[in-house]
Amino acid sequence: MTDVVSVLDPHTSHTKREDSILLREVSLRTPGESHVDMCIQCGTCGGSCPSGSAMDHTPRAIFAMLRAGMRDDVLNSNTPWMCVSCYFCTVRCPQNIHITDVMYTLKNMSLEARKPTMPVASPPPTAWGLKNSSIDPKKYNPTAADFSKTFIWMVENFGRSFEIGLAGVHNVRHFITRLPNMTPMAIGMLTKKGMSPLPPKRIKGMDQLGKILQRAKELESS
């Protein structure tokens, strides 16, 4: 990985150091060489983004904010949570910045900033306390994060995901008003697609998978 600091002013002022720390953290947490420090602010990413209209900052703005060390603003932004991983920005970026992967990293960081300890595979929603008071728990998309958590709760308990349970739990929690609209669809899943409303069978290696994930979590925070 590139040493991000080295591309910045050698006479590093305090602010510049703060900036480079944020850029460097994002770079270190993103697998491979993400080139996160190479943005030329061309705006191609924002112009390519299908969820741009739902984002409070364009991807381009996020890269400017990262460089400016605006940690809290970045982690409060809904931008990463609105990303649908379409990779348009990634293939179009003239600087080969792995934008989609950076969005994943920012989601990780935004959740981490909101919790003192990560509960292991607890069924969401989880009331997470705050570590940093300037991180506003309401200012990110809890629906998106909760969907991820519900999904992972299933994977960590069964080794497989299953869509009916996932959609059911999630919609009861977040879109209760949509349920009447959803009902024909849920019934369709059972009658048309012949889906089972029961959870999947646990994989045989559940113990093994548990140990792997546990170790991975330790490595992540080390």
Place this chain on the structure above:
Amino acid sequence: MSDYIFYPGCSMESSAKAYYESVMAVCKPLGIGLKEIEDWNCCGATEYLSLDITPAYALIARNLALAEEQANGNKTIIAPCSACYLNLAKADHYMHDDKAFGNKINEALAAGGMHYTPGKLAVRHLLDVIINEVGLDKVKENVVKPLAGLRIAPYLGCMLPRPDYGKRYSDTEHPDELDRLLSALGAEVIDFPLKTHCCGGHMTQIGPDTAFEMIHRLISSADALNTDVIVTVCPMCQMNLDAFQGQMNNHFKTNFKIPVLFFTQLMGIAFGEKAESLGFGSEFVSAAEAISRVRVQAPKPAEDAPVAKKKTPGLPMPPLRTKTDHTQEAGR
């Protein structure tokens, strides 16, 4: 050739059974043997990466480790779901590209007594294997019922052509692989301008209005091009465009009814397989009428179950929003 390693993914067991059945039905005549990875686990879709990067990659890599262990001659994994395909390819790519990262993931795997050698396996989607390994000549040999007169919009979605770590597709935004396959089946292939645009992904669950917007773009564009059938290569794309088409219609006060099928279902029809054995009838928007154009009788989906009657006293529900904003609809 020995069997390919097969990673079906969770949807193939539930919402995308039609895909599973039709994949099996077309691989046989094409000589593609599939051996399912024993005790595979979920790939985490796009959700685990959002929460926790290292465990997310470890989760994916357990499948790669199992596949490496169970591989027998053939070192190619076939994943028919675009999200699974990309996750497996991504994990292999970054573990190989970034040695420190690869070691970290292997350290996690070691806690379960496993190991994966980055770069050892090739991760490929079924479409790519059919086009680039099996070849279109072999496909044509198997066509007994050309899909003449069926206007098809080939739809690939995002994760197959992008970021394309293996450089297997002709373009990241407008690749022609699926078009060529459908032409080989004798279909009338539409040059679908939105073929690699997003289906909405998980937004149907977390921001339905955004998702409806994306689904609407695709469906209305296909409709303007007189599409009989949209063909997909991914369970999530199929689900979003088919199962959510009704809700999208409600949202925009439109009445589109374009069937959305898996490419393997239409291959099966062209290969002379019975529609019943290809999962027809499990779609929300019936494909029976479209398929009748090639003189094939396909089962219709079960009738919509009646929505619970309003008058019966049930759980107290918050009032429904009755007005939808149509202003966006103008000028589309």
